[in-house]
Amino acid sequence: MVKRNTCIFISGKGTNxxxxxxxxxxxxxxxKISLVISNNRKAEGINYAxxxxxxxxxxxxxxxNYENKILLNLQKYKISFICLAGFMKIISKNLIMNYQKKIIxxxxxxxxxxxxxxxxxxxLKEKEVKAGxxxxxxxxxxxxxxxxxxxFFFVNDDDNELILQEKTHKLEYRAFPEAIIxxxxxx
Ligand code: GAR
Numbered sequence: 001m002v003k004r005n006t007c008i009f010i011s012g013k014g015t016n017x018x019x020x021x022x023x024x025x026x027x028x029x030x031x032k033i034s035l036v037i038s039n040n041r042k043a044e045g046i047n048y049a050x051x052x053x054x055x056x057x058x059x060x061x062x063x064x065n066y067e068n069k070i071l072l073n074l075q076k077y078k079i080s081f082i083c084l085a086g087f088m089k090i091i092s093k094n095l096i097m098n099y100q101k102k103i104i105x106x107x108x109x110x111x112x113x114x115x116x117x118x119x120x121x122x123x124l125k126e127k128e129v130k131a132g133x134x135x136x137x138x139x140x141x142x143x144x145x146x147x148x149x150x151x152f153f154f155v156n157d158d159d160n161e162l163i164l165q166e167k168t169h170k171l172e173y174r175a176f177p178e179a180i181i182x183x184x185x186x187x
Contacts, residue, residue, distance in 0.1 A: 014045015
């Protein structure tokens with residue numbers, strides 16, 4: 001199988017990155033993680049790139065030319081697929097144009113509910129019966145692209161934000177690889 005050269009964008013802990021690295025090491029998983037991009041120098045997730053000898057770069061989104069730096073590196077590493085795994089910045093229109101239907105994101109809610117930030121506190125406040133995660137294509141609208149996979153669980157009365165986060169993460173570790181397999185099975 002020819003694996004797609006993939007770039008993972010992160011901002012924080014990178015547990016989804018860690019999980020995708022583990023999957024990508026299987027011969028029949030459709031992607032190879034060829035680059036990790038972080039907008040945060042302190043992102044713990046970078047340690048997984050270091051551990052598995054995956055090239056990584058930092059980008060400073062406050063700098064004017066940061067988008068060029070991303071695009072040049074995507075070209076350098078021949079990237080044909082992008083996963084946003086806890087990347088807490090909005091992706092520029094230009095990047096989306098260059099990678100139409102080739103950028104996916106994981107979001108910790110059952111979209112279209114709870115787009116944006118502070119998902120878990122809002123789920124509790126709204127007394128939602130169900131919570132979960134969504135893997136979707138990225139378009140110009142925040143958390144707005146078409147869905148690839150969604151997984152849910154029922155919220156318990158005594159769930160707090162931390163518990164919701166843990167339960168959601170567990171689902172994410174299944175949903176993200178499944179979504180990637182689903183995308184490339186079609187092609
Ligand atoms: C994940 O739960 C992901 O769904 C969320 O950030 C977390 C990153 O965890 N993404 C968003 O909220 C994007 N709007 P990780 O760094 O341990 O993979």
